[in-house]
Amino acid sequence: MSLEQVIQLEKVNKWYDDFHVLKDIDLLVEKGQKIVICGPSGSGKSTMIRCINRLEAHQEGKITVHGTELTNDLKNIDLIRKNVGMVFQQFNLFPHLSVLENITLAPIWVKKMPKQEAEEIAMAYLEKVKIPEQAEKFPGQLSGGQQQRVAIARSLAMNPDIMLFDEPTSALDPEMIKEVLDVMIQLAEEGMTMLVVTHEMGFAKTVADQMIFMDEGRIVEEAKPEEFFNNPQNDRTKLFLSQILNH
Amino acid sequence: MRSLALNDLSHNKYYNWIVRNFFSTWLNTFLTIIALIFLYKIGTFFLDWAIFSADFKLNFQGEVITDRTMCSKNIAPGEYGACWTIIYARFDQFMYGLYPAEETWRVNLSFFLLPFAIIGFLFDKLPLRKFFIFFTFIYPFIAYFLLYGGPNLTIVETNKWGGLLVTLFLGVTGIGLAFPLSIALALGRRSNMPIIKSICVIFIEFIRGVPLITLLFTANVMLPLFLPEGVNPDNLLRALVAVTLFQSAYMAEAIRGGLQAIPRGQIEAAQSLGLTYWQTTRKIVLPQALKIAIPPIVNTCIGLFKDTSLVLIIGLFDLLGIGKATLADMNWTKLYYEVYVFIALVFFIFCFGMSRYSLYLEKKLKTDNS
Numbered sequence: 080m081s082l083e084q085v086i087q088l089e090k091v092n093k094w095y096d097d098f099h100v101l102k103d104i105d106l107l108v109e110k111g112q113k114i115v116i117c118g119p120s121g122s123g124k125s126t127m128i129r130c131i132n133r134l135e136a137h138q139e140g141k142i143t144v145h146g147t148e149l150t151n152d153l154k155n156i157d158l159i160r161k162n163v164g165m166v167f168q169q170f171n172l173f174p175h176l177s178v179l180e181n182i183t184l185a186p187i188w189v190k191k192m193p194k195q196e197a198e199e200i201a202m203a204y205l206e207k208v209k210i211p212e213q214a215e216k217f218p219g220q221l222s223g224g225q226q227q228r229v230a231i232a233r234s235l236a237m238n239p240d241i242m243l244f245d246e247p248t249s250a251l252d253p254e255m256i257k258e259v260l261d262v263m264i265q266l267a268e269e270g271m272t273m274l275v276v277t278h279e280m281g282f283a284k285t286v287a288d289q290m291i292f293m294d295e296g297r298i299v300e301e302a303k304p305e306e307f308f309n310n311p312q313n314d315r316t317k318l319f320l321s322q323i324l325n326h
Numbered sequence: 327m328r329s330l331a332l333n334d335l336s337h338n339k340y341y342n343w344i345v346r347n348f349f350s351t352w353l354n355t356f357l358t359i360i361a362l363i364f365l366y367k368i369g370t371f372f373l374d375w376a377i378f379s380a381d382f383k384l385n386f387q388g389e390v391i392t393d394r395t396m397c398s399k400n401i402a403p404g405e406y407g408a409c410w411t412i413i414y415a416r417f418d419q420f421m422y423g424l425y426p427a428e429e430t431w432r433v434n435l436s437f438f439l440l441p442f443a444i445i446g447f448l449f450d451k452l453p454l455r456k457f458f459i460f461f462t463f464i465y466p467f468i469a470y471f472l473l474y475g476g477p478n479l480t481i482v483e484t485n486k487w488g489g490l491l492v493t494l495f496l497g498v499t500g501i502g503l504a505f506p507l508s509i510a511l512a513l514g515r516r517s518n519m520p521i522i523k524s525i526c527v528i529f530i531e532f533i534r535g536v537p538l539i540t541l542l543f544t545a546n547v548m549l550p551l552f553l554p555e556g557v558n559p560d561n562l563l564r565a566l567v568a569v570t571l572f573q574s575a576y577m578a579e580a581i582r583g584g585l586q587a588i589p590r591g592q593i594e595a596a597q598s599l600g601l602t603y604w605q606t607t608r609k610i611v612l613p614q615a616l617k618i619a620i621p622p623i624v625n626t627c628i629g630l631f632k633d634t635s636l637v638l639i640i641g642l643f644d645l646l647g648i649g650k651a652t653l654a655d656m657n658w659t660k661l662y663y664e665v666y667v668f669i670a671l672v673f674f675i676f677c678f679g680m681s682r683y684s685l686y687l688e689k690k691l692k693t694d695n696s
Binding site for chain 1: 591595598602609610614
């Protein structure tokens with residue numbers, strides 16, 4: 080694996096009014112790395128990855144993606160968003176567009192791709208997430224798991240080299256979690272750089288190169304998965320792991 | 327008591343429905359009968375007045391009516407109903423105002439084309455919709471050319487326009503122009519840019535805080551002050567400006583309601599895919615927001631359509647203005663009921679149409695998968 084750094088966070092701080100959500104976050108992500116971020120709710124893990132594609136603005140510190148620094152400059156933000164895909168907890172498919180239109184929208188409008196080419200690419204990604212037969216349906220007609228797979232295909236159609244996952248399985252019924260995780264594992268095997276906020280520890284053990292534990296706006300522990308699960312250093316990490324692994 | 331209705335299963339469902347809803351208890355039966363008697367009295371009285379005992383072209387003596395003194399009810403007071411001849415006699419004025427009689431085909435043609443201009447906008451599954459939408463955009467130019475005149479058509483100044491023509495002109499053009507303006511205002515009101523936001527807020531709140539009549543007076547008196555000297559827009563145009571501004575403020579609030587109903591995640595998803603603000607607005611936010619906002623938008627349109635009758639205050643002869651002018655004519659004076667019932671009926675047809683359309687949309691939105 081090459082050591083090309085694709086994401087750098089240096090001393091990132093963020094406040095919501097006077098609530099300090101991110102405190103001195105330092106993070107380096109290398110190309111192809113899979114990072115799983117966990118932690119109690121309100122610990123800032125979602126906020127952190129949402130800062131990476133500027134859905135949230137940070138107030139202090141420096142975030143660099145592919146050597147481009149995130150500032151208020153809209154050009155930089157657009158450039159970074161083109162290369163960074165994101166999958167949300169609530170899927171956020173566009174309900175007024177068909178599955179196919181959901182996927183072709185960005186390639187056609189952002190990349191100015193001809194419609195036919197965009198549709199071919201969309202169908203290829205629908206095959207990849209194993210629901211090509213749903214192309215003409217509307218999001219409301221699909222199950223949660225299918226919707227989330229469409230959302231993944233929609234992000235992939237922009238051909239990003241980094242994928243952010245913000246609790247992608249938290250809103251799903253248990254029987255649908257696996258179909259989404261399978262797609263994500265396949266993606267990981269293909270070498271995608273991934274930052275995943277999740278509580279699916281099985282997935283983390285299979286896929287992660289690096290585990291990050293956050294609490295109260297700080298990165299409390301950062302370790303290889305074996306280390307992280309078998310020999311956590313920090314007390315809060317131990318407590319958290321004991322709570323989610325032994326229930 | 328309820329078992330009265332429920333134990334009898336031998337009859338069909340209509341019978342059961344009627345019994346259950348109208349005759350379930352003795353009190354309900356009593357109220358139903360009272361209501362029926364009331365409706366019967368009112369209904370027969372009105373039908374008798376409006377149709378069976380009414381004059382159309384001839385009076386009860388078989389003479390052609392030429393003025394109010396020949397109406398049956400004025401010859402034999404108390405025995406006869408409406409004298410609709412006034413509507414026949416002045417029909418052209420009710421429709422066109424003082425538009426020259428030999429040119430009224432131009433108004434008729436514009437009226438005839440109007441539904442084709444609107445239909446593409448109203449029904450999203452219409453065959454050939456692209457063609458109709460295209461027609462929606464060229465219709466204003468066609469209508470302007472037809473109504474006002476131009477090459478090969480005699481110019482008809484707007485002070486000759488009147489009646490339904492003015493009512494529809496103000497209603498349709500006002501709504502049509504207010505629509506894009508209101509979208510801009512609604513988006514502006516939610517903008518992050520403080521100057522744009524405050525301009526929109528002030529505009530909307532100011533217009534909503536002022537009665538339409540005041541705006542009409544203002545437009546009539548003050549508009550010329552804002553324009554360079556020599557440019558003297560005619561009265562109809564001034565009224566149109568007032569009506570458009572008024573409608574756009576109300577429509578903007580209806581649209582803002584729709585915008586607020588769009589979950590934040592929709593915008594975030596579009597942004598994360600790299601769509602710009604305008605692309606997100608056009609492709610994701612507005613299509614969903616307008617769909618939600620259509621019933622309240624139609625509601626404001628119905629309100630505006632009726633409010634156009636206020637222009638008679640500034641000397642324009644819309645349908646109501648023509649009605650008042652007709653009643654001022656010595657030949658036809660005092661036939662108030664006929665004139666106002668007729669005007670009410672015309673307004674009702676248009677407003678009821680809009681109302682049904684709004685209901686149709688609400689039903690459609692409920693069943694739509696999107």
